[in-house]
Amino acid sequence: MFDPVPWLILLPLVWGCLTFLTGVGRGGRLVLAGLIIQLVLTIILARQIVMEGARHYAVGGWGAPLGVDLYVDGLTGIMLLLTHVVALPLVVYARAYFSSQAEGASYFWPLTCFLLAAMNALFMSADIFNIYVTLELLGLAAVGLVAAAGSAGSVTAAIRYLLVTLLGSGAYLMGVALLYGTYGSVSLAVLEPLLATTEISAAACLAAMLMLAGLLLKTALFPFHFWLPPAHGGAPAPVSALLSALVIKASFYLILRLWFDLFAPLVTTQAAQLLGGLGAAAILWGSILAFNQTRLKMLVAYSTVAQIGYLFLLFPLMTSAIPGAAESAMQGGVMQLVAHALAKAAMFAAAGVMVLSAGKDDIALLGGMSSHLPLTLFTFALAGITLMGLPPSGGFIAKWLLIDSAVSGGQWGWVVVMILGGLLSAAYVFKVLRQAFLPPVAGIKFKPVIRMLEWPAFLLALISLLLGFRSVEVLNLLGAA
Amino acid sequence: MRSLLNVLVIVLSAALGLVLIGVILESPSPARVRLSEEVLMQIGASGVTHPVTAVLLNFRGYDTLLEVMVLLLALLGVLAQMGKQKRENPPAGFYLTEPRMQVLLWLARVLVPLMVLVAGYLLWAGGHQPGGAFQAGAVLAAAGVLLNLSGLLPSWMEPAWNLRAGLVSGLLVFLLIAAAVMMTASPGLLLQYPPASAGMLILLVETGLTLSLGLILAGLFLFLSGDAIDDEADK
Numbered sequence: 001m002f003d004p005v006p007w008l009i010l011l012p013l014v015w016g017c018l019t020f021l022t023g024v025g026r027g028g029r030l031v032l033a034g035l036i037i038q039l040v041l042t043i044i045l046a047r048q049i050v051m052e053g054a055r056h057y058a059v060g061g062w063g064a065p066l067g068v069d070l071y072v073d074g075l076t077g078i079m080l081l082l083t084h085v086v087a088l089p090l091v092v093y094a095r096a097y098f099s100s101q102a103e104g105a106s107y108f109w110p111l112t113c114f115l116l117a118a119m120n121a122l123f124m125s126a127d128i129f130n131i132y133v134t135l136e137l138l139g140l141a142a143v144g145l146v147a148a149a150g151s152a153g154s155v156t157a158a159i160r161y162l163l164v165t166l167l168g169s170g171a172y173l174m175g176v177a178l179l180y181g182t183y184g185s186v187s188l189a190v191l192e193p194l195l196a197t198t199e200i201s202a203a204a205c206l207a208a209m210l211m212l213a214g215l216l217l218k219t220a221l222f223p224f225h226f227w228l229p230p231a232h233g234g235a236p237a238p239v240s241a242l243l244s245a246l247v248i249k250a251s252f253y254l255i256l257r258l259w260f261d262l263f264a265p266l267v268t269t270q271a272a273q274l275l276g277g278l279g280a281a282a283i284l285w286g287s288i289l290a291f292n293q294t295r296l297k298m299l300v301a302y303s304t305v306a307q308i309g310y311l312f313l314l315f316p317l318m319t320s321a322i323p324g325a326a327e328s329a330m331q332g333g334v335m336q337l338v339a340h341a342l343a344k345a346a347m348f349a350a351a352g353v354m355v356l357s358a359g360k361d362d363i364a365l366l367g368g369m370s371s372h373l374p375l376t377l378f379t380f381a382l383a384g385i386t387l388m389g390l391p392p393s394g395g396f397i398a399k400w401l402l403i404d405s406a407v408s409g410g411q412w413g414w415v416v417v418m419i420l421g422g423l424l425s426a427a428y429v430f431k432v433l434r435q436a437f438l439p440p441v442a443g444i445k446f447k448p449v450i451r452m453l454e455w456p457a458f459l460l461a462l463i464s465l466l467l468g469f470r471s472v473e474v475l476n477l478l479g480a481a
Numbered sequence: 482m483r484s485l486l487n488v489l490v491i492v493l494s495a496a497l498g499l500v501l502i503g504v505i506l507e508s509p510s511p512a513r514v515r516l517s518e519e520v521l522m523q524i525g526a527s528g529v530t531h532p533v534t535a536v537l538l539n540f541r542g543y544d545t546l547l548e549v550m551v552l553l554l555a556l557l558g559v560l561a562q563m564g565k566q567k568r569e570n571p572p573a574g575f576y577l578t579e580p581r582m583q584v585l586l587w588l589a590r591v592l593v594p595l596m597v598l599v600a601g602y603l604l605w606a607g608g609h610q611p612g613g614a615f616q617a618g619a620v621l622a623a624a625g626v627l628l629n630l631s632g633l634l635p636s637w638m639e640p641a642w643n644l645r646a647g648l649v650s651g652l653l654v655f656l657l658i659a660a661a662v663m664m665t666a667s668p669g670l671l672l673q674y675p676p677a678s679a680g681m682l683i684l685l686v687e688t689g690l691t692l693s694l695g696l697i698l699a700g701l702f703l704f705l706s707g708d709a710i711d712d713e714a715d716k
Contacts, residue, residue: 003668005671006659006660006663006670006671009671010656010659010660010671013546013550013652013656014653014656016550016553017553017649017652017653017656020553020557020645020648020649021642021645021646021649023642023645024639057670057671058670059542059543059670059671059672059673060539060540060541060542060543060670060671060672060673060674061670061673062523062540065514065516065519066516066519066520066523066540067540067541067543068541068543068544106560106561107557107560107561110557111554111557111561114550114553114554114557117550118547121547129544130541130543130544130547133544133547133548133551134547136551137547137550137551137554140551140554140555140558141554143558144554144557144558144561147558147561147562148561155562174501178504178505181505181509182507182509182510182513183509183510183512183513183514184509184513184514184515184516185514185516190514194510194512194514197512198510198511198512201507201510202503202504202507203504203505203507206500206501206504
């Protein structure tokens with residue numbers, strides 16, 4: 001049987017080295033071909049997971065605790081598929097974007113390949129030290145991409161991002177060291193039974209707090225969101241899309257894994273309520289800030305802050321004792337993750353096209369965009385539908401499942417937050433749409449854009465919308481164990 | 482406001498430090514895994530006799546594979562930044578006219594060949610005693626920095642194809658071997674060295690890494706050491 005697991009890590013690393021070799025700003029075609037191969041591999045892997053269930057992969061043949069183990073299950077499959085489905089149109093988009101604006105193109109391709117390699121490795125890792133290495137790889141690639149824009153503002157944002165990401169992974173590493181000191185292993189498969197059966201030690205509790213705090217910082221959950229808008233809003237549009245859609249999901253994925261597997265004996269209902277509360281604050285505060293922005297890309301970036309909040313509602317909902325409630329909370333959370341990744345990639349890509357065409361990132365200058373770039377505006381609106389959670393989008397299914405779980409579990413407070421959040425996201429999406437339908441501001445001239453900029457973004461928005469019809473397949477894959 | 486924040490950060494860090502000390506003094510769990518014993522038990526199959534090298538290049542070689550990519554990424558970050566600034570390269574031998582520099586010059590000429598020798602020795606020694614590719618690469622990089630500081634080696638500009646090839650060749654060799662051992666055995670796993678040839682393959686990987694890591698680490702200094710031209714000087 002052909003096993004795609006090792007290739008999903010090796011191939012992007014090879015593309016990264018080769019595109020560095022081909023030189024500055026070149027190698028887009030290679031990355032495109034490489035990503036198509038990787039997408040096929042992830043589809044093969046997802047099929048294997050559905051047919052044969054989750055499995056371990058012992059790198060080097062040693063097995064835990066001596067060697068490093070990889071682990072793939074339904075959630076891994078979803079994350080890998082999502083990464084490639086989002087990245088492939090974005091690569092097409094990026095080629096078109098950098099052909100019309102060279103700024104920021106310099107080392108985009110190798111950095112993107114290493115970013116994807118880091119994410120693939122992170123999703124499949126079952127070893128907390130190995131996860132740290134993938135976090136470093138991911139963080140440095142992301143910082144490099146933000147810094148590549150070149151303006152003073154983006155360098156400041158990149159340095160702040162670097163410090164935050166180092167602080168986050170430093171806290172995580174401290175937790176890893178504590179666990180290793182106490183239990184003598186860094187393998188999840190070894191640590192899980194040890195934590196579950198032995199008396200809970202203070203070291204394990206401190207380790208859990210440090211690791212989760214570090215990852216929350218990287219996920220930019222309120223009140224740790226301060227670094228996200230300047231970093232995501234200031235980067236070139238393809239970079240913003242990659243970061244907002246995928247990179248923060250990687251650290252969220254780790255929180256999900258650690259919370260429900262490794263640290264399951266330690267976490268309390270109060271801690272889950274706290275995470276949910278922070279999520280609710282993120283939804284409301286992020287949406288209000290998004291509405292107040294005057295720059296389009298900053299608005300989209302603050303919308304990410306808000307949408308991250310929904311992901312954290314699944315923690316309190318999962319504590320429900322009613323059988324169906326916990327299950328639909330998990331499904332809703334994962335659907336929200338998938339739907340937001342697709343919609344946010346589309347929205348940043350569309351915003352990038354509008355900014356490129358208007359020449360300036362300012363919502364007030366968007367007047368007339370409806371007749372100049374109808375497809376891009378349509379893309380923005382479709383992505384907005386997913387963010388608002390209107391049917392038939394993936395966002396609708398996600399919010400439906402979450403609300404269903406909250407109602408059946410009797411946690412009514414979260415329902416109010418989610419409905420308010422939906423209304424607020426409608427407010428900031430319509431703020432942009434309304435402006436785009438106004439007559440053009442005097443003196444502004446839109447530059448024409450190539451079609452290959454508009455279609456990939458539209459495709460992403462379309463997938464996020466149609467996800468609602470195919471959500472059963474996604475949830476099937478999630479349930480494959 | 483700012484000083485208040487500083488006080489808060491200091492108090493929090495101190496509290497974390499105290500808690501950490503308390504936790505570390507707690508005795509380790511009795512159910513602890515004895516990993517070092519396992520390493521010593523399996524070391525015969527690893528192809529090397531030094532436990533650190535066995536862990537770094539064989540048992541957890543996958544971590545190392547990703548770590549060297551992290552180093553390349555750090556260099557990419559530096560390169561992405563310096564592309565924006567125009568740099569001026571002081572011509573080689575710039576400092577050499579000053580008589581007091583003669584000592585430095587002489588020292589560099591004596592030391593650098595020795596450093597290359599030491600790097601080669603460290604690389605070879607890694608199999609059976611402390612040493613290996615990271616140390617050897619660091620010595621090579623230090624030799625590059627010494628040459629640059631004594632004016633014998635100009636600072637690096639945007640890397641041409643041969644420098645780029647040098648920077649990634651070791652990493653590509655590592656990737657190639659990782660894939661090759663997987664494909665030749667059946668069913669082969671990533672980085673699963675056959676015990677018979679493990680020692681040779683590890684030495685090959687380390688040789689490539691020494692070269693590339695040396696260049697990458699030297700690059701972190703040499704790409705930045707050229708003097709940036711001020712805008713005013715341009716005019």
